[in-house]
Amino acid sequence: MKKEEQITGRQLLTMAIMAQLGIEVLSLPHQLAENAGRDTWLSVLLSGLTAQVGIVLLWWLGSRYPTRPFYAYSSQIVGRPLGAFVNLAYGCYYAFSGFVVTALYCNTLKRWMFVITPDWMILMMLLLICGYAATSSLKRLAFISQSFMLFPVICFLLIAFSCLYGMETRNLLPVLSEGWTPVMKGIYFAFSAYVGYDLLLYAFPYVKGGKRKVLGIMSLANTCTMLFYIVVSLICTTMFGQKQLLLIPEPIVFILKNYKVEMLQSLDILFLIFYVCIVSATIYVYFYLSAKSFQNLSKKGVGKQSVWVWVIVALCLLGSFFIDEQHDLTQTSSFQDKLSILFVVGLPLLLLIISGIRGTGRRSA
């Protein structure tokens, strides 16, 4: 396998933010309104802090093996056959996650704009473009993410400034009206929006600068994402009543409809379309990670990265034909939420414990 080029701290920051931000921004306030109600923002905040703990966890694991990516040392922790199995599982998980994000975005797009366009057409274009990006190296992916970074900034500003059109801060009160239980439940749902920081598992050894710097950058990235989500949820909660939020699946789009610009009538359409940049940044990172983990099935490397990526893309395209209805999609995505907790928090924690007990890594690294 070719050796990966190093990326700078800034590049890691962008990649992490772009990987974390995804389709969830659109639906987060709606999803959380069912659970956390008025205290959505609190759930989002606490969930972000949980993600921060997760980052420290991954960082801890990574810093035990500072010269190699996760897929290379996984078999050192649990042994060769089991390690290959772990890599295989991660590969499948990332491919599946990439697929779910693609399907969710295309579904949103279809509902809002392309009502009669066949699903697979929209999906295929997005998959192809993400596959094309995913065949490049980590450094080039970072370049791509940096180029697309403009869009989250614009989106954030658009969303933040929409509060000019009147908001009702009293909607936030009373805080913790129903105690901590709904907030805690909300943390679980909000957590899926933070997933993506697991990029650290792979990228850790390729970042320029020391271990501490990596942790600092990841925390900064997480904080930025957290800020983004908190602003989104605050604005949605203040601009809509709770009953409305329960009915509106994508409140952000409605908020943008509010903008009255002389030249453009519907900003929301432009937003939804150019949101593809943000979504694709998540998808290609997933595809890339998936291809990398498949490649690392054996020590020498199995197959070429590009071949794996196109296989994954083809499978995703095939898979899309089996998910026709809204109902299927919701189920799949909630399944993916559970999976992601297992793969992003559960497995790394387990591996860290095993690695601690067996005491591998420290010396050999």
Add this chain to the structure above:
Amino acid sequence: MDSSVAVTEKALKEIFAEQSDFQTQRLILDGAEFGLFYFDTLIDPYQVQEFILKPLQSRPHEAIRDSITIIDLTESTDLAAAAQAAVDGKTLLQRNGESLLYLLSADLKKERAVNIPTNERVLRGGNEAFIENIDTNLNLMRKLITSTEFIIKTYTIGKLSRTKVAVMYIKSVAQPSFVEELDRRLNDIDIDYVEAPGFLSELIHDNKFSLFPQLLVTERPDRARAYLMEGKIVIATSGSPDALILPVSFWAFLQSPEDYQNGWLLGTMYRLLRLACLILAIGLPAFYVSVCSFNPQLLPINFVNTLQSSLKYVTLPPLAEALSMMLLLELLKEATIRLPSPIGQTVGVVGGIVIGTVVVQSNLVSNTMVIIVALTAVASFTLPSYEMNSSIRILSYPAVVISAYFGLYGLAIYFMMIIIYLCRMSSMGIPYFTPPFSFSETKDTLFRAPIENHRKRPAETAAGNPTRLRSPRSWKK
């Protein structure tokens, strides 16, 4: 190599048996016998008479090195090499009894005068342009950079044409690895002749299938100098008034020498304008087509009404409308380049007024489309590099097609594809497109920061010697 003039003459005549412009002369001056061999189409008779024959006549018995007053004087004992030198324009001289040939440079130099640049005009800045004679070009460059660090290396490329190619760089700034890599690539070229800059750039660039230009072509010595100072390498070729600059990034194609003459605020403004034009040139017709055919709700109702009224009687669908107008524009552009200038103006009138007006009046194409296409064309021509603006215009065709079928979503995907493609490209091992992310990266790419802020040379091309200026404007203290 024989010491007798008669034998040498015979040998050379055998080599050049079919050449009617090869001349041999045997002179007997005060008892000493000389042989003079040359191509009369290549030499300057005045120089030969004045600096070779006259000194020989007056001091025939002195050593040739002492009597001949020509500075470029070499000796050769190899007849084949001497024959090649004769083809290169040298006059060969032999004294009977010495078994060596003197190669004297008295060749005829026909060149046009150094002119003002025709393709890269600026309002402020130098008005010298390279010409076809490489020696003159190198002279221009040497005069612009009078430093011992400025290196010119020459290569001979082309088995038959034996074209002189000069590679220029600044030793303390340029990355040695680039110079070595370029040396390797140039030495590997095995071809009968080179057409510069086209052949040369195609033979040394990295991505064969790339639509984007990877080497910057310039006819301005001052521009070449500016890039040399950043650690880049300039290649000049004999017979071509264009120099190649490498390795360059995407942003170099948005830079114009004038940006540095006009003050940084203006420079920045024009830079941003060019970037905007680049995006317009790729996407404007496509945006229009997708708004017309898919998303009219994007625009306010008054706007849509205006659009509708202009589209009302138009027979062609927006896609065909856009494509035909864009093609028409490209035809006009191509025709005006080829035609002699008086006819070119006629074509301009025919194209601009007759076609433009009539096409609209006959309801083949809408008014708005004409405006859009004209705007696109003008926008594309604001880019200082001809190569870049052509590629940009080519890129706008697929954009129109894809947005006619997939609307704005297709256009967004298309733009993403271009960005991904750019991000993946490399030129001589350095990334072709680096997104301007930190302030230091935007200084000379997106913006043109004040000179005093350009303290570092670009990190990719001048890694070894990054400091450009230490304390500019220190008089302020």
